[in-house]
Amino acid sequence: MERCLQLAALAAKSDVPVVLLGETGTGKTLLAHAIHNSSTRAGRPFIAFNASAISDTLLESQLFGHERGAFTGAQQTVKGKFELADSGTLFLDEISEMSPLAQVKILRVLEYGEFERLGSERLLTSNARIMCASNCSLRERVRQGKFREDLYQRLNGLTLLIPPLRERLEELPALIAAELKAASVKEGKNITAIHPQAMEKLLRHEWPGNLRELSHTVRTMTLFCNGSVVLPEHVIFPPDLEPDRANSNASKSAAPLPVNNQELDPDIDLTLEGA
Structure with missing residues (x-):
């Protein structure tokens, strides 16, 4: 765990993307929040989003927002997570479970810093720092063809492996x-x-x-x-x-x-x- 905290301290001094790997319940969100609070973005929003078990349409609405009337039930304009996290940190939990379509849309934002709300053609920008978490190896998901290689390379600035509690009994x-x-x-x-x-x-x-x-x-x-x-x-x-x-x-x-x-x-x- 000491090595993990040393790497986390380095991550706090930089804006590189961070991947947090560890079993469920090891404290990935807690560590991501700690990195954010120790960084130069500490005064800006920390927005967490769980990417698992969510439809593509709902995920797109949640991440990028939507305009009023964009779909049935969209009674008002809503900002998405990327917009809310502008100048702060966007933490994408369980990113390994994202659908192929969602991965493409995330990759576009990471490459160009641009996106549109659902129901709008107006380009919006976000310079949110990206941190993500997974309870399985993203590299292994790439080998299995379940995760995009180019998205993995974009996200994999610094990888922190959080050991399970049974290996930290001291x-x-x-x-x-x-x-x-x-x-x-x-x-x-x-x-x-x-x-x-x-x-x-x-x-x-x-x-x-x-x-x-x-x-x-x-x-x-x-x-x-x-x-x-x-x-x-x-x-x-x-x-x-x-x-x-x-x-x-x-x-x-x-x-x-x-x-x-x-x-x-x-x-x-x-x-x-x-x-």
């Missing part, structure tokens, strides 16, 4: 502590520590849902915890993902681990200033 205590602090404030709780057995249960989990699953799990255990210490029974996973409790060697009498312990809760650098 970060778990800090991430858990940070999530727990935030969840405690949100739920009006005063949770100050995690029992060692509860922490071990969290550390033995493989986290197939990555950061998204971690956030949901911590939020749930915060709801179940009515005292100041998170206990093992407060840590709940879906039945098919429960770790083997028989392997737990933690002492039931062990002292709870404080949430505000520096070892558990270092500053998490989301602004990339320390990368």
